[in-house]
Amino acid sequence: MAVGAVVAVALVGGCKAQAVDADGKASPPLRASPTETKGAKETKPDGSDAPSGTAGARQTPQRPAPKTVLAPGQRGDQVRELQARLRQIAWFFENPSGTYGTSTSTAVKGFQAKRGLPRTGTTDTVTWQRLLGMTREPTRFELYSGGGIPPSKPDKRCLTGRVLCISKASRTLTWMVDGKAVSTMDVRFGSQYTPTRDGAFTVYWKSRHHVSTLFHTAMPYAMFFSGGQAVHFSSDFAARGYNGASHGCVNVRDEKKIASLFAQVENGDKVVVYKD
Missing domain, CATH: 1.10.101.10 (PGBD-like superfamily/PGBD)
Incomplete structure (x- = not known):
């Protein structure tokens, strides 16, 4: 064999083969070219692979999508x-x-x-x-600017007999008979300058087609309970909602509901107006 010739010797025991020269000296291990190592992966401390050059780099956490x-x-x-x-x-x-x-x-x-x-x-x-x-x-x-507030807890004075139970807190009128609610409707009250009076009263006069002699406005289905104050239908309330106020009366905007109520209420029935 010529001097310098390289002979490949397979080592026993499953080891990798190395190149040796004629004198039996091992040649230095071959190094991979840069093109061969491009894209090589490094091993993280936890044993997982990572792209070369990223070891120790900080990753910016992604924010979770809004729920x-x-x-x-x-x-x-x-x-x-x-x-x-x-x-x-x-x-x-x-x-x-x-x-x-x-x-x-x-x-x-x-x-x-x-x-x-x-x-x-x-x-x-x-x-x-x-x-x-x-x-x-x-x-x-x-x-509940358009109405529909759940009725307040009835005043204790509303729990017996036939009562128009009127809550300023929920802006509702509940027709109650022997402690049971028969019907409920949205109502509107007087302004701070013409407030609706609080207290317990009785219906003393019903007027189906009433017209106010003081303000010359229609007050259909009027049920008077305190001086000139009455429960009645208001077309203004029906049109403008709570953007307006009465002159002290209890306005109802649902004409069908107050028409039914008017047919049931009798003179002498109680009216309770309370704040809570």
């Missing part, structure tokens, strides 16, 4: 609160209904776009927190 709080089609008290809060900052112009419809979705989209948020129309956690930071907790009257 949905409320979405179109939902109903409930939180939807009503969403609408009331949007109304406080002039993004929602209807009375809160508790139903997440098209107008609510449109208002949410506008609110989101104004603040650089994804314009989805769905209320996610980011949108909700931003809205909470810009508004205050809605009052009960704001939540």
Whole structure:
């Protein structure tokens, strides 16, 4: 064999083969070229592989996607609160209904776009927190600006006999017979300058087609209980809602309900007007 010739010798025991020269000296191990090591992986301390050159590099954690709080089609008290809060900052112009419809979705989209948020129309956690930071907790009257507040707990004076039980807190009139609610309707009261009197009274006069001699306005289905103050239908209340007030009377805006009530109430029935 010529001097310098390289002879490949296989080592026993499963070891890797090495190149040796004629003198039996081992040649230095071959090194991989740069092109061969491109894309090679390094092993992390935990034993997993990582791309070469990334060992010890810090990874920026990704924020989780916002979660949905409320979405179109939902109903409930939180939807009503969403609408009331949007109304406080002039993004929602209807009375809160508790139903997440098209107008609510449109208002949410506008609110989101104004603040650089994804314009989805769905209320996610980011949108909700931003809205909470810009508004205050809605009052009960704001939540039910269109009416429909659940009736207050009846005054104890309403629990016996036939009573027109009228709560200023919930703005409701509940017709009660022997402690049971027969019907409930939204009502409106006098302003601070012409307040509706609180207390216990009795119906002393009913006038189906009454017209006020003082203000020259129609007072259909009037049931008088204290001086010139009466429970009666109000077309103004039906048209404008709580944007107006009476001159002391208890206004009802649902004509069908008060027509039915008028047919049932008799002179001598109790009327209780209370604040709680």
